[in-house]
């Protein structure tokens with residue numbers, strides 16, 4: 001170990017031991033503290049320079065590679081390293097699955113402290129690239145520059161960018177030339193919009209001064225071939241807006257839903273904004289096992305459609321339905337799981353907080369000619385109460401798929417109170433899932449666990465757990 005003039009410490013010949021949370025790998029410093037290091041793979045032997053010293057750990061970066069891990073693979077994307085999107089693209093897919101499985105196991109064991117059955121093998125995604133059906137890009141007039149660009153330039157370059165936020169830098173956008181996450185024509189659409197906007201002097205947003213016309217771009221694709229494009233403008237300039245929208249109509253006739261938002265708020269979320277249809281339909285259609293689901297600009301839909309089908313099949317299988325059960329689908333979104341399991345159940349009740357999602361769920365059920373599903377809107381901890389159960393009946397099976405925060409403790413308490421035979425818990429965050437499972441441990445036994453990878457090249461992992469009443 002030697003100290004540098006900058007007071008930053010360099011640890012030499014350190015082996016990377018583990019792939020940790022948030023896609024950052026872990027090594028151990030000679031003083032016993034953990035070092036968190038991005039863009040390295042377990043098995044690499046490196047010199048690490050510390051960047052930050054915390055009480056319990058260091059944050060560092062690899063400065064020298066003495067040995068490359070056998071688990072490495074060449075990242076396919078030119079933006080790897082700068083872009084925060086696919087942090088594990090330098091790790092073989094089999095190893096990615098290994099660490100995802102380990103993360104779920106560790107969380108259930110350490111946080112949940114519950115008795116676990118042997119896991120069913122983690123289900124990998126057949127598509128490991130171009131698997132996402134939704135991407136959101138930001139416009140900025142302050143392109144993020146690489147260290148090399150800065151070194152090679154005498155003057156400050158200011159250039160427009162359309163791409164992703166640099167991790168932890170809210171005002172810096174990495175200009176994306178090719179992203180490997182969404183199928184064509186996603187890259188073409190984004191690159192053509194950038195080219196056309198630059199050519200026609202349409203201004204890109206400046207988040208520091210809050211000025212500039214173009215804010216965000218969302219592209220949604222579906223397995224049916226339908227495509228939605230939504231442009232968010234900071235202010236309304238009819239001439240410039242129509243220039244860009246008409247260009248898209250001409251250049252990409254395959255877009256089936258072209259929409260826009262005019263948002264003068266400081267933040268760029270569209271969820272509280274009016275979405276205006278420019279051409280086509282307000283929604284695109286996704287299809288799964290003959291069921292059609294309409295997705296509008298604000299709808300939640302699982303972002304890896306192929307793998308969502310696998311996730312839902314596991315969920316339905318775990319639910320063990322015979323056709324006689326009353327099923328509750330909590331956090332139902334647009335009612336996809338509810339409809340997917342409906343033919344195996346007597347009745348399904350879906351509950352969800354977003355009114356637009358529930359409106360979609362009802363429309364979808366009607367389109368799919370499903371008559372045994374009902375949908376209700378409201379915050380789960382308020383809606384899912386004794387009156388609700390008295391009105392809609394005691395569920396035999398509960399399927400629950402909460403957001404990353406997991407279930408509110410009152411929702412867990414209500415499940416325990418009404419005591420269904422089985423609970424299938426689908427989660428995108430095994431840490432909060434483990435916390436909730438611990439709360440249910442006295443009454444419910446974990447029977448099956450199956451992690452599912454919906455997001456290759458990232459550290460994210462979905463997990464399905466079957467609980468049965470003890």
Ligand SMILES: C[S@@+](CC[C@H](N)C(=O)[O-])C[C@H]1O[C@@H](n2cnc3c(N)ncnc32)[C@H](O)[C@@H]1O
Pocket residue numbers: 300301302331332333334335336337351352353354357378379380381401402403428
């Ligand atoms: C992970 S998504 C699951 C959606 C659905 N099961 C699917 O597969 O498409 C979680 C859902 O919970 C909803 N949600 C979040 N907080 C909620 C709350 N407090 N009460 C009810 N629903 C909520 C979100 O709007 C979202 O639709």
